[in-house]
Every structure is written in C-alpha cells, then in structure tokens.
Amino acid sequence: MKVLVAVKRVADANVKVRAKADGTDVDLNNVKMAINPFCEIAVEEAVRLKESGVAEEVVAVSIGDKSCQEQIRTSLALGADRGIQVETDANLQPLAIAKLLKAVIDRESPDLIILGKQSIDSDNNQTGQMLAALAGLAQGTFASEVVLEDGHARVTREVDGGLQTLNLKLPAVVTTDLRLNEPRYASLPNIMKAKKKPMDVLTPEELGVDVASKLTMVKVEPPAERSAGIIVESVEQLVDKLKNEAKVIS
C-alpha cells in the first residue's frame, strides 16, 4: 500500500509575522520557515502506517519554489521514503494546489492521501476537500483517528457536536486534526539518511495543469490592536459592565 502525503512550507509557528509595509503580502524576508504543523502530523501518521506494516511506501509531495525541498527533506528525515517537488514560483491558491496534487495522484496511484486540514499561514482549509472532489475520492477531514482495514479507512472526525466516524473506501483523502498524533523528532540517523533518499522534481507544465489564479490578493494588513483589558472587582461589577457598557446582556 502506498501513502502520499502533502507538505507545505510555512512561516514557523513560533515566529511573529508582520505585513509588508506596502500591504502587498506577509513579510517573509529572513523569517524562519518550517513544515506546516498539520502536514507534519500527516507525515507522522503515514510513517506510523508504514512502521505498523500497513503501508509499504510513503511519498512526500510539496509544491513551490526550490526552497520547499527543505520541507520534503524534513519529511524524508521523519521517515518518508521519497519526495516529489512540483516546482513553481507562482503564488498558488488551494484550487491550483488541489489540481496539481490530483495530477500527482494520477501518476502515483496512492491508496491513501493524507494532508493537513489547513496550513497555519492562510488557514484556508480547502485543499483536501477540493482534491477529493477533483479526484472523485472519498474524504475524511479533521481526522483524530485513522484505522485501515480490508480496503477501508475508518476515520474518526472532530466535528462541532463531538466525534463522527466514517468508513471510507480506499483510495481516500484524509486531512489531519491536531490530536491525530504527536509528531516525532527527526532522529539523527534518519537525518543522515534523508539526503540519500530520492526526490523527483516535476513542473505544472509536465503535469498539464494551469495554475493561473482567478483570485487576486488585494491587501494584507495586521489586525487592529486591542487595548488591554481590566480586572473587575466583583461579579456584580462584571454584570453591570456587560449590561451597561458592552451591552451584550440585558
């Protein structure tokens, strides 16, 4: 069984990002970059499937300029077997990513595709769903548990009302939630091995995908600064303020 994992290069979760002065984008100059935490969970899940003998091969895919090879390499150091980079400098929207991943799936024919539920930079939460629709595959999003048996994936989903369990026919698309697993560290021996693992580079042209976006980002600006709160003396005072100042209760 083959598992394909998509990984995205994003600003490190610990970095405080700023908007560029001209408001055209987020300023990523000299910012520490990392693998999107939800994608890291996806890699971990795939590697665990391999370690438990369910999967034979784990392929990590990333889309972007050459620098995203770093995140593929990190995935290889975490235990993926080989990498695929779809090289493009274009500013890609989820639909273009989903189309490119669909084209990769057509080539690779994986039995399971695992993605992060969203990336911490743009928080779109769209790619996995779009991919499943484009590829005509079953989808289990926001997974907190994945069990594979008899050509099916039993996916427990975190939904607003609690937990929902789906039984998906493979091949299927799964997107990870935060509690699916706790990703490991890349161990030193695996870091050393990562360099020797194969990495293919493809282009959108080779995959026959038009990545031109119909969306234009108009402006990026920081959220309005909030003033500091106050500590009230008593419950009575709190109720009074909620009633008369905030006017949220009557």
Add this chain to the structure above:
Amino acid sequence: MDFRLSEEQEMLVATVRRFVDEEIMPHEEMVERTDQVPPELRQHILQKSVEAGLCAAGMPVELGGGGLDSMGLVLMYRELGRANMALQYAVPRPSNILQACVGEQREKYLYPCITGEKIDCLAMTEPDAGSDVRSMNCRAERNGDNWVINGTKHFISHAELSDFVILFAATGVDQTARGPRKRITSFLIDMDAPGLVRRDGYHSVSHRGYHNNILEFTDCVVPHSQVLGDVDKGFDVANDWLGATRLEVAASCLGRCDRALELAAEYAAQRRQFNQTIGSFQGVSFKLADMEVQRRAAELLLYDAAMKDVEGRMTDMDAAIAKLYCTEALAFISDEALQIHGGMGLMSDLPLERIWRDHRVERIWEGTSEVQRLIISRSILRPLEQGN
C-alpha cells in the same frame, strides 16, 4: 566563504532544539531548586536521547554512534547549551578518548558507552595540579602484570554517575634540559575497583545538579590490560582525542548567549518605565547592540574552528580562540542581560540568574582564559623566536 547551514544541519538543530524544549526545559526549575536530577528523570532523558539518535552523537557510525563531525557537534551542543547543564548531560556524550580502546576494552568500555549503558568520567585535575596538569602527584607503579595506583583527583565531574573513570597518572620522570618532566599514562578504572574511594566534591556556584567529586586511590591495583593507549603516552592519547572538548564548552556558552540575549531583548521591548519601553532608551538599546555583535563574533570564531576541525586543520590556537571568546562573550552578555532586567534579573525566578551564575565556571574549566591566551600568544610568538 559560506556560513549557511546545510539542510541536514538545519534539521539537526531543529531536532535538538525540540528535544531541549520538550525533554529538558520543563524540569529545569526543579533541578535548579533541588540541586539534583532524579535518577528516573535522568534515565528518561537518556532513553529519549537514544531514540532521537543523540546518544554518543560524536562517535563514528561504524562504532554505533551518531557520526556527527565537529560542526554538527558544535550545533548540537549550542542547542543543548541553552538548558541546565546537569539535565543536558543526561544525553550521553562519552569521551572521544575511548576510541583509543583496543580489544576487550572496546567491549567493556567503548561500546556500552555508545549505547548509553555505561557512563565514563575523566580524572586529570588534582588539588595541586590544575593548569599545571603535568605536575600531578597521582602515580601508578608497575608490579608484574599489575599497576598500583596512589593519589587523589578532584573536580571530577559526574563521577557519582559513572561506571568507570579514565584516569591520568604519573608513571615515571624524564630528565630534560628544562628539568624533570613526568611521564603520564592513562588507565580505565572501574568505579568499584578495590582501593578507589569516591567522595562528594565541593559545592559550586555554577551548574546546579551537576556535581564534582573527589577520587582517592590507595594501593588501587589494576591489571595491565586497563592501560588506555600506550604506557607513558597518556598525553598523546589526550592530545589526539580531547582537543575538541574546548569547542564543546564554547558551543554550550554560545547557546546560553542566545538565550540570554533573547530574554534581554524581549524584556527591553516590553518593560515600560517613564512611559516608554526601556529598549527605547539608548543606554539599554546600545547594550543589546554590543551583545549581538559579541554573539556574532563568537559564532563566527567557533564555526571557523569547527569547520577547520572537520577538515583536519584546526590548530591549538583555533580551539583556544573559540573557547576564550565564546566563554568571555557569555560573561559579557549574561551580565548585560541581567543589568537590563534590573533587580528582577537577580531573582532565581527567572532563568537569567542561573545563566549569569553558570557562566563563571566556563572561563575556568577546560583551560582557563589565561591558559588559552598563553596558547594563542605562544602560537604567535614561537615562529618568530630565535632558534626555532
């Protein structure tokens, strides 16, 4: 010249940083408060380090180690150096000198150290032999197939946790033009050897939880097979394998420079006095600038030495410069960071207090700053002196 890290090195840094954040930092305050690392916690960290492949990271892969070169080790020790010394020492780093083990010595000492099953310590310093290490009084005398050892060693780090000690003892004297010169031999001695008594050492201002010990040898008899390397060639063994330990000290100091500077910058950007952040006062902001300059310089000097070591061309002077500069940069940076914090900086509630306390030993052990300056100045002058 390219000082960028490779992908592997970046990943190594990320792994060690996360290891420190998750496995070590949460226990720091407890160790600082109690001056102890509970044995089960030490075992847990050791086990985690084995899983992460960080145990014996500097030993060659062929021997079962991590196979990191000097540059990789420096990066690893820099990250580990951010944290409490006693805790980060739960990540086994067997002395390189053990690679001089031969035959059964490998089975008994080298390999178990690489798997983390045994811990070594190194005994060189004596009450009357510090920087002048060759003047040591601890001696070993040959008696048939055995050696009889007598003498006292002190400041022996983590001997209380060790299974054996790598001991340096005098085994004779040569008469030279500059006077008598002791011959030194290195031995592997199990901590439970008859005639060896370990006593708790002194209470140090630096590195809570990381203890030194006194070792007393009284007619301690060991077989000849316990000699490490060749008889009378103990310092050759040490010179072959121990040169890079100065880089280890330098790197861990650099890690603490990173942390002290982060703390100071954060505080300067947030703390408000006279209706503005204290960082907007030139008196504070220029301190930060000077600290950053020193940190960068320390980093470059250390990386320079490490990269030369990888290529086998690091000189004694290179290691001395790195050790000297990084330890003194930490002295400056930790002191200024504390000054920026004002009174709060002195309180043990913040990590800065211990970084400031811990820095003091770094200018003393692994060769004092003065010894490093001696090495550097001699390297400059020797080629110019007559008759050389």
